[in-house]
Amino acid sequence: MASATPFPAGAPVGAERRGNLAQRHPLTVFLVLAFALGVPALVIPLLLGVPAAPGLLWLVFVALLGSSLLVTWLADGRAGVRKLLSRVVHWRFSAWRWAIILFAVPLLTIALAAASGTLTSPERGWAAEIGWYLFNTLIFGALSLNLWEETAWAGFAQSRWMARHGLLVASLITAVFFAAIHVPLQFEGDPSGSRILASTGVLFLTALIARYLLGMHLLDTGGSILAVGVQHASWNAAQKLEAVEGGDWDWQMVTALALLTLLLAVGRRIRRPQARPLGPEAEKAAAAQWIAPPAPRSASQKAPSADDRQEL
Secondary structure, three states: OOOOOOOOOOOOOOHHHHHHHHHHOHHHHHHHHHHHHHHHHHHHHHHHOOOOHHHHHHHHHHHHHHHHHHHHHHHHHHHHHHHHHHHHHOOOOOHHHHHHHHHHHHHHHHHHHHHHOOEOOOOOOHHHHHHHHHHHHHHHHHHHHHHHHHHHHHHHHHHHHHHHHOHHHHHHHHHHHHHHHHHHHHHOOOOOHHHHHHHHHHHHHHHHHHHHHHHHHHHHOOOOHHHHHHHHHHHHHHOOOOOEOOOOOOHHHHHHHHHHHHHHHHHHHHOOHHHOOOOHHHHHHHHHHHHOOOOOOOOOOOOOOHHHHHHO
16 A cells, blocks of 8 residues: 655644545645635626626635645645745746747737737827736736636646646646636626537637647746746736727637747747757656655755865
């Protein structure tokens, strides 16, 4: 019989027994908790005809973030939680990557709108349009919601699936569950059955594209949750651009997201491919580094002395 990994000093009595299931099946436990806590929070406001905003906050901060932190603690202890949260503030990657994350989706969205004749001049002017976009991305989007949502989806779930299966399969699996938990939102406003089916189809298609894009960002930034959280907020903010007449499905943003994903997938294989984790085995190894808590130092190990450090 496999023994459970010991919990760190200070864990509650009985934590080892409670943690066995989370240690063996962390993703299953996370999904059960996230859906059990999150779906009712979206469905109940629809049935009562009240605003969905409180339910969305519960979904993000309790069902998703809370479940991911709880399962991480049960599976990997406090060191695992610290490792996960440290990725939320991991900002040290190239300026070029930051430019892609912040500006690629809105610029491609505007370019597609201009090419299709659906670009208009914003009433408040372009300076205000840019300012509102940055506010919706960095403050209202990333800081308030998407960073914490992606701590669960990208930082916990997709990273663990990637450590098992690599980028492509992990993206597909994450997309299915990510889209599924958002399905109740497609019923807002008493839509017709055909509209619900169409919007749900667009939701799953967009999720497949988006999770692959976010997976590439994880691989190329050393597992930064900050990078994927801001990217998520960026495409949400691009849907709110006043200058773009997107119609029912905001097709320009969805197409821009697909173009960016394609360009980045091709570009990372052409530009310095040796510096990136490419291929399932390299992707698995990279992701395993993000989710593994630091190994405890044994009593026999000692910190290097000043002379040792000088020699190193």
